[in-house]
Amino acid sequence: MRDIYLSNTLSRNKELFVPINPGRMGIYVCGPTVYGDAHLGHARPGVTYDVLVKLFRHLGYKVRYVRNITDVGHLEHDADEGEDKIAKKARLDQLEPMEVVQNYTLRYHEAMRQLNVAPPSIEPRASGHIVEQIEAVKKILSTGYAYESNGSIYFDVRKYNEDHHYGILSGRNLDDTLEGTRALDGQSDKRAPFDFAIWKKAEPQHIMKWPSPWGEGFPGWHLECSVMGEKYLGHEFDIHGGGMDLMFPHHECEIAQNVASRGTQGVHYWVHNNMITINGQKMGKSLGNFITLPQLFAGEHDKLEQPYSPMTVRFFILQAHYRGTLDFSNEALQAAGKALKRVMAAAKDLYAMAGRKAPVYAYGEQLSAVAPDECIADNAEIKAIFNGVYEALCDDLNTPIALSHIFDAVRIINTVKDGKLKLSENDLAVLCQLFDDVVFGVLGLKDEDNEGGKAMETIDGLMQMVLQNRAEARAEAKVTKDWSKCDQIRDALKALGIQVKDGKDGVTWTLE
Ligand SMILES: [Zn+2]
DSSP: OOOOEEEETTTTEEEEOOOSSTTEEEEEEOOOBOSSOOBHHHHHHHHHHHHHHHHHHHTTOEEEEEEOBBOSOOEEETTTEEEEHHHHHHHHHTOOHHHHHHHHHHHHHHHHHHTTOOOOSBOOBGGGGHHHHHHHHHHHHHTTSEEEETTEEEEOHHHHHHHSOTTTTTTOOHHHHHTTSOOOOSSOOOSSTTOEEEEEEOOTTOSSOBOOTTSSEEEOHHHHHHHHHHHHHOSSEEEEEEEGGGIIIIIHHHHHHHHHHHSSOOEEEEEEEOOEEETTEEOOTTTTOOOBHHHHHHTOSTTOSSOOOHHHHHHHHHTSOTTSOEEEOHHHHHHHHHHHHHHHHHHHHHHHHTTSOOOOOOTTOOOOOOOOSSOOOSSHHHHHHHHHHHHHHHBTOOHHHHHHHHHHHHHHHHHHHTTSOOOOHHHHHHHHHHIIIIIIIISOOOOGGGTTHHHHHHHHHHHHHHHHHHHHHHHHHHHHOOOHHHHHHHHHHHHTTEEEEEETTEEEEEEO
């Protein structure tokens, strides 16, 4: 098995990954709060952890990937104030909160499917783990790191910081955390402004609330990830992922809760992806540069010059290292689209030269091929490309370097196509393997011009039968003058959205 190195936010170092259980990897990633459509900022962790998980599986690990859905407890303002984001949306749209959750969960899944981000192994919801969260609150109270105040339970950060380091992940100390925190206004139930709610008392008008030993309420947002991570991955697990914006306070609070409730920080490698900016600006609803994924795919936003396909977006994300910022602009997306087309055109030529077809992976299908430890290519350059790709991916998931090697392969394929170079059958097979396993497998790219793959081939086979029947019905009708069968076929195809064209070179069909 190849070694893999990851940047660990906790140690601020790139470290060799050593699994807790040999051959297995457990990862928890903070998922979306489902009160609106997924935007560009959701695409990046979606794609990043998808590639990371696919890489681990390809290296031979058995992976359990947990990505949660936040459907309760995420308040509008960080300091435990404001309305629950989902309850607010439900109030505005006059819906049940769970209708909002269901709608945006399905829309999130669809956007991830379009980006070819495979579903996680488990997708737990905060509202489905209230009992476990109440138990965790009890434990934290019993270890003395939380206090009750007016029906809410707050984490006692100062007390915790006397025994442990609050700020260990983000590299802050307690005084730093005071900056940017609003002073208590006297109305607050908290002892100190940096304390955070692990259980919030529900006001009478609050809809999403549950009974607890402290009265009716709901869990604090940070608690769900501590609780669901432990439930599905154990006391300690390998990797915790999420956006850099979650490092503080969300992940810092998770560590504190873990230590307070189970005596261990719980996570061995903290991996954070950086943000996406738009024309150098932070993305935000108030700035009007907030682009949802459906808008991006449809090209429906003032900032968009055209629609961008899901694979263009995926490629754009892979062109940058996940720890660096990524700036969205039309030019950058257009360049990504062109680069992707070059790779796909070369792939087509490569498989044609090798006399085989590109692999078609069903959505969410796990790559069965395990990465070889050695490359068996004859050609030294191909060997270097092959090794370079794996070295880059195993070096903290360096997808831009891996792609630069893929472009070297593209150049070689084009040289062969131009007749200026000949490759052995073995070398062609090695290149095909690289495209099978890495380009289409780990990196999860797809040829969008050949969408549907196997299914489309089958449909085309069926359509040839239908078109044959249509031709026979027509020939018959010319004699009998009874066009009913022809009309029937025409109407049925139309209802299915299939357009048939009778051209010079025969009959063709397209899906509307
Ligand atoms: Zn989380």
